[in-house]
Amino acid sequence: MKNKKYDLVVFGATSFVGQILTTYLSDYLSMQGESGEQIQWAIAGRSSSKLNALKNKLGEKAQNLDIMIADVNDTDAIHTLCEQTRVVVSTVGPYALYGEPMIKACVETGTDYCDLTGETQWIKKMIDKYQSQAEHSGARIVHCCGFDSVPSDMGVYFLQQQAQQLWHAPATNVKMRVKVLKGGASGGTVASLINVIQEAAADPALRKALVNPYLLVPQNHTLSARQHYVKSAEFDSDFDAWIAPFVMSAVNERVVHRSNALANNAYGANFSYNEAMLTGQGWNGRVKAYSLVAGLGAFMLAAVTKPVSKLMERHMLPKPGEGPTPEQQRSGRFDLRFIGKSDAGQSLRIKVTGDRDPGYGSTGKMLGQAALSLVLDHHKNGEKTGRNGGFWTPATMFDERYVERLKQHAGIGFEVI
Incomplete structure (x- = not known):
């Protein structure tokens, strides 16, 4: 994991939610400044022209943002992407139709992963198929990191x-x-x-x-x-x-x-x-x-x-x-x-x-902070008691640090009445 080029790759960056997520991450990380949270990240998708258009739209703060070309149907490209990053956050859905190749590649390469799926039939299929392999490789898979759930x-x-x-x-x-x-x-x-x-x-x-x-x-x-x-x-x-x-x-x-x-x-x-x-x-x-x-x-x-x-x-x-x-x-x-x-x-x-808006404005921020928590709270801070490989939920992968992230940086309130 120490030789990874990137801490985080946004896969499906030009999708509707992917653009919201990428804009949020770009704004958030640029506001952190030199003394704040710093990560190496990239955006990925199948269209070079759309990715470059998104990068240009983000402006000067994204001038050093790398672009990776990868299609869900290109097994080699997906595998290469995963080998270069600690964490993948994917917005490429419906996941039941397009999600498995990335799960397979993450599990094979020991790469952590999060997404915003709410497709329980697909989640069940992925757990049954890849849980033991994820445990072995150390890949931590966290579904449902948007408004679901x-x-x-x-x-x-x-x-x-x-x-x-x-x-x-x-x-x-x-x-x-x-x-x-x-x-x-x-x-x-x-x-x-x-x-x-x-x-x-x-x-x-x-x-x-x-x-x-x-x-x-x-x-x-x-x-x-x-x-x-x-x-x-x-x-x-x-x-x-x-x-x-x-x-x-x-x-x-x-x-x-x-x-x-x-x-x-x-x-x-x-x-x-x-x-x-x-x-x-x-x-x-x-x-x-x-x-x-x-x-x-x-x-x-x-x-x-x-x-x-x-x-x-x-x-x-x-x-x-x-x-x-x-x-x-x-x-x-x-x-x-x-x-x-x-x-x-x-x-x-x-x-x-x-x-x-729960499904998009808020989901982009919840998903972004989930990805950052995987990178910063569970990799960069050298956590020794973190979760092992396998399929986790937000509440079992994350903890009070994620709640604080949501409160401080995502506009999500948690309050006793």
């Missing part, structure tokens, strides 16, 4: 830290409720979501796997607590409000359960967790909850019907490479509320907030 996973982590300080015991029952979610979707995210829905519709075994809350936990786990999955409109007495399904819960819940398992059931052997959207109180809250359920059902039905989904993608939904404008990203935000209860009946509430 940092606010949920690190939110539960933060809540559990507070619970241990207050009660000297874990919160064995935790709920997350989305209070505010303001932002748009990019073509890449829509494509990933539709791909998952269509895969599940065509494969009964996959449908069964995707509803398993313990899909991502290691095979030797002992977790068996029955989980409550919010799949329709409900009234939640803990929040005194109506709730509706949250489209990202299927990812976040499984990541949080994997975190508990990897942390040796630190949240409890009977830990339960679920997510939903708050829709309000009274009749208006109830109507809004049922309306959200109907809208989500209609979208999934349309996505399953390929002629309709093609029509939506062509005329109604953003194309790959398209997404919220910079102004829309700045005006977006999110506010997530958590309640945790101990076996003894104590309760604790926290909130996790973001100051940008």
